[in-house]
Amino acid sequence: MSESGSRTGRWRLVVVGGGSAGVIQVRQGDVPPQEILVVAERVGTGMAFLGRTILQSYADELILSRRSGELQSALAVGELRPNADEYDTYVRESLLRSGASVTLAKVMDIQRDEDGFVLSLRTPGGVRRQVYADAVVLATGSTPRRPPEDWQAAGAISYDTVYRELTQGNTSRWAGLSVVIAGAGNSAMQTAGLMAPAARDVTILANRYVGMYPSESDDRFAWRAPSQLTYELVAKSSRECGRRPWRVPCVRHLVHDSLDMDGDTVRWRYRREVNLGMLGSHSLPDRCRHARGTVVSGGEGDEVWEETRGHDSVVVWATGSNPVYPPGELLASLSREPDGSLSRDEYGRTGVPGLFVTGACAGQRSVNDTVPARTRTPLVAVPPKAAPEFPVVQVAV
Numbered sequence: 001m002s003e004s005g006s007r008t009g010r011w012r013l014v015v016v017g018g019g020s021a022g023v024i025q026v027r028q029g030d031v032p033p034q035e036i037l038v039v040a041e042r043v044g045t046g047m048a049f050l051g052r053t054i055l056q057s058y059a060d061e062l063i064l065s066r067r068s069g070e071l072q073s074a075l076a077v078g079e080l081r082p083n084a085d086e087y088d089t090y091v092r093e094s095l096l097r098s099g100a101s102v103t104l105a106k107v108m109d110i111q112r113d114e115d116g117f118v119l120s121l122r123t124p125g126g127v128r129r130q131v132y133a134d135a136v137v138l139a140t141g142s143t144p145r146r147p148p149e150d151w152q153a154a155g156a157i158s159y160d161t162v163y164r165e166l167t168q169g170n171t172s173r174w175a176g177l178s179v180v181i182a183g184a185g186n187s188a189m190q191t192a193g194l195m196a197p198a199a200r201d202v203t204i205l206a207n208r209y210v211g212m213y214p215s216e217s218d219d220r221f222a223w224r225a226p227s228q229l230t231y232e233l234v235a236k237s238s239r240e241c242g243r244r245p246w247r248v249p250c251v252r253h254l255v256h257d258s259l260d261m262d263g264d265t266v267r268w269r270y271r272r273e274v275n276l277g278m279l280g281s282h283s284l285p286d287r288c289r290h291a292r293g294t295v296v297s298g299g300e301g302d303e304v305w306e307e308t309r310g311h312d313s314v315v316v317w318a319t320g321s322n323p324v325y326p327p328g329e330l331l332a333s334l335s336r337e338p339d340g341s342l343s344r345d346e347y348g349r350t351g352v353p354g355l356f357v358t359g360a361c362a363g364q365r366s367v368n369d370t371v372p373a374r375t376r377t378p379l380v381a382v383p384p385k386a387a388p389e390f391p392v393v394q395v396a397v
């Protein structure tokens with residue numbers, strides 16, 4: 001962790017972030033690693049909170065160089081996919097062996113100076129310092145969405161809390177309680193499977209039916225293998241919930257219309273007609289003692305049901321992620337996409353010449369979707385893809 005690669009104290013490139021996107025920028029990008037300083041609060045994947053959970057992607061979908069088999073050889077014989085701990089080690093070692101310099105620090109601000117950028121850092125020991133760069137790539141990732149404030153005040157948690165507490169062996173937040181999970185994707189499905197063994201019952205409230213990949217959906221971001229357990233639990237528990245001698249955890253999946261909170265009471269509504277698929281039909285009222293709905297409107301065949309849970313419940317948010325960026329006026333002033341990520345073009349260029357984005361903070365949803373920013377892209381007028389108001393970028397070469 002040195003600055004030997006900087007010329008006169010100014011780096012050719014500073015990459016902010018030590019996750020998979022930061023490593024891909026270093027190892028596959030257009031600046032030699034020896035001329036790069038990586039500044040990261042933590043080195044390793046942002047998925048580390050998943051602990052020993054097996055990742056959805058296969059080893060070759062997660063490699064950080066162009067060398068097929070690089071990660072596979074780090075796995076135990078017979079494993080197709082790494083767990084998050086194994087992947088974390090691979091990301092960390094991959095960066096530390098890349099030849100780039102690495103500093104553990106949080107970037108507190110980025111400003112332009114006459115020649116490029118000045119970044120203000122705070123180290124883990126609280127020391128503040130500045131580094132200078134010709135160009136900056138933000139690879140700062142994303143963070144799970146938090147429940148709205150009033151839900152948080154009422155005890156709702158985000159799904160990453162479930163993973164973090166499970167790695168400590170702690171299930172006290174949901175043991176014996178009714179769990180209500182808001183979310184439709186893999187995080188919702190997989191969190192349900194993790195909470196089910198200790199919970200009284202689990203209800204996933206989705207805004208749409210996503211489907212299993214590749215059997216029910218061609219979208220590779222649809223439900224992946226670890227979600228299959230929850231899929232099976234929904235069907236199996238509809239037959240066996242509460243029956244002895246097996247105690248199959250009770251899990252339901254409903255496409256819902258509304259979810260509200262009133263004091264201690266959580267209330268949701270759903271329609272029969274949008275829940276007639278595999279999971280919905282196994283989750284409708286009267287399938288087991290937990291599924292007690294009241295018809296609030298509609299007639300036979302198109303009933304709208306309402307269910308409530310009281311203080312003996314916990315609500316979990318599993319509704320996706322928000323991009324993360326360093327604080328400061330420069331970044332706050334830039335235009336954004338509808339998902340909150342910074343507007344950029346296909347080369348990762350933002351509205352500020354010399355400032356780039358890559359990885360989850362650039363809307364790239366998986367490791368094998370991650371492409372390094374092209375920091376040496378020649379000066380061309382690239383029209384904006386998504387945001388019409390996006391300014392044409394002048395690139396420092």
Ligand SMILES: Cc1cc2nc3c(=O)[nH]c(=O)nc-3n(C[C@H](O)[C@H](O)[C@H](O)COP(=O)(O)OP(=O)(O)OC[C@H]3O[C@@H](n4cnc5c(N)ncnc54)[C@H](O)[C@@H]3O)c2cc1C
Nearest residue numbers: 017018019020021041042046056057107141359360366367
């Ligand atoms: C539950 C879950 C499961 C997933 N499973 C898969 C999967 O199986 N396969 C797949 O391809 N993708 C998966 N993803 C998506 C995956 O997380 C991303 O593809 C990938 O981790 C994004 O990498 P990244 O480097 O952009 O961000 P991250 O890995 O989050 O890295 C961000 C880095 O930026 C640093 N940082 C942030 N702010 C600052 C700052 N101000 N100063 C300094 N450093 C900062 C952080 O410390 C960290 O080092 C999953 C995501 C989730 C949430």
